[in-house]
């Protein structure tokens with residue numbers, strides 16, 4: 183069962199503001215990530231091609247030897263490694279390309295990875311007071327979609343499947359979800 187959290191009315195009428203306090207400016211730039219993506223993308227395509235070729239050879243010759251089998255398994259290991267690196271690099275590059283702010287460990291301590299300026303940095307998000315009640319706000323990854331299930335003891339638990347970074351009012355839960363804005 184997928185449950186969508188009700189969207190608070192405050193969301194569109196009030197805009198929460200915050201500052202980013204730099205913690206660490208990493209040497210990882212978007213350009214570097216593009217290069218690593220390119221350098222891992224090529225071997226990924228080559229390994230994939232080799233596997234297709236090896237299967238083609240088996241199919242045409244109808245001759246499945248132990249050597250071919252061990253070649254294929256080696257290629258598959260190589261393919262999974264390069265494909266994994268490639269996929270990670272592409273998803274990290276997206277943070278710099280779209281200048282995203284991604285909360286670290288669900289946003290504990292307000293820490294986030296910042297992709298602005300085409301570079302990865304660690305920042306601390308310092309939220310301004312809540313625009314509705316003037317109380318404190320915190321930055322975190324709010325669950326927006328989850329599935330409910332029963333554990334072995336019969337307790338209802340929820341497994342979060344989707345989170346959205348928000349600035350949330352610490353005083354009133356109903357204020358949470360104020361849309362972050364720079």
Ligand SMILES: [Zn+2]
Nearest residue numbers: 312315351357
């Ligand atoms: Zn509030």
